Amino acid sequence: MYRVHDLCLSFPDRSAKPLIGRAPRNDVLKNVSFTIEAGSVVGIVGGSGSGKSTLGRAMLRLLEPDTGTISFRGQDITHLSEAELRPLRRKFQMIFQDPMSSLNPRRRVGGIIAGPLRLHGVENVGRRVAEALDMVGLPQNFAQRYPHELSGGQRQRVGIARAIALRPNFILADEIVSGLDVSSQAQVLNLLGDLVRDLGLTLAFISHDLSVVRRLCSDIIVLHNGHIVEQGKTPDLFERPQAAYTRALLDAIPLPDPHQPWHGD
Template sequence: MAETLVQVSDLKVHFPIGRSLFKDGVTLKAVDGVSLDIARGEVVGLVGESGSGKTTLGRALLRLIEPTEGSVRFDGTEVVGLPPRDLKALRSRMQIIFQDPYASLNPRMSVGQIIGEALHLHSIGTRADRDERVGDLLEKVGLPRTAAARFPHEFSGGQRQRIGIARALAVNPDFIVADEPVSALDVSIQAQIINLLQDLRQELGLSILFIGHDLSVIEFLCDRVVVMYLGHVMETATAADLYTQPRHPYTRSLLDAAPVPNPRAKRDRIMLKGDLPSPINPPSGCVFRTRCPFAIEACAQVEPALETVGPRHAVACIRQAELNLME
């Protein structure tokens, strides 16, 4: 088994809301006790509905958002509480690809300046070296070297996301958080970007946390999948096991919501009802119980822990042993 690069233990990200000098506020629990690990060279998919805490978790791993509690260890170094100088040095090994290719690039900077900014901040190479590196990166992501002199508004959405990927690769990172990097793109362009990430992952040995909604993309790109709901991990497994042997009702509902090639095919589905509860006032016990068709009274009393049910397969459900979720 490959060496662990990122190890997350009981991570919490809580945001106080409405607090003032004169009254106590409430707390929004965006991430509430998440544990996971990512090995060197591994791509882990993070899926769940909007509002599940996926983006918050990804940014907390990089300390772009400060965790409230818990531990994030990167290559053996504790990231939570790391002094700014040490964090800056570590950040050259941890980068992010943002969701919106339009909003994530500074329109006043040339493409060369955008990609080369991290090289300058980390004092890597001479100016000539940095210019050469920018050109190499542009070619690596499928753009001409001459693109360095142009500005973001001159490019399409897919081209801008290629620029964002080049920026993330500039300082030779070991780990990248890809925060829904294809959700704002047309389907044909999505395929190009996914194939590019797959090629880069294999060529550079990158570890990636890929946040997304499209389960077909997750299945194609990722080695393992982590399913989040309302700040909690519901299930984690290899992609092969998750898609063929889902053990949590929420995982099965996500798979059932995906379209099938034959629209006339009949199958039993677990369809979600109602909306995601508020992370300000989450349900007691299992946070999924208010929408779970298999919930029993005990589900309101017990907060299920992730339990191992197979090789690299864990589920947070007190009824998983008795439920048969296979078709």
């Protein structure tokens, strides 16, 4: 589904203001290489500033790399123009971290889901909107609601519905459960697992939370300071981590203390 080879990406250093010449650049991704097989669920993990969200946006060509190659289903998309990318965009979709900022507050849910369908000239838009709502477990009357009338978990389901309505091959989910309570997190993770199975999706799931990734993902890529420090099957990485940074991430997972008294109701 995806092949990334020697990917490098940098941003201008806005804190530097040279009197002569161009501002120096900060390297965010450094010689990143990996493959994502069709039908797999791959976790991309790392701490804040590791480059994982930048990597996700580069994969979908929301950012253009400096060097390296990105291939989607065998096609090199590294430097395609926006016009060349447009037919491909319905095949790879993104679910954003904050649904309140990614959903137009002035549009009803039905219009939000219908927007990409109309943009890509899809027929039977009303039926496709209804199907998408049904697949994410939202009632049909939610099509008439506005984002501010929904809970955080419901808004995230709308974001998922918008992504799957185009029937893509690949979805990138960027920290989509980080702002939800534990119950809503579990529901969204279960939903993603069901959609991967039922729709034959390939999923890349960006997160800083290894406990969440362990539940959902078959494979894990660990990023640190723009480098891949480790990648492999989820059970192997949890049981036999090779990189010191991976071990530090695993050690940071909070574990319940069996000797701590519970003060709940």
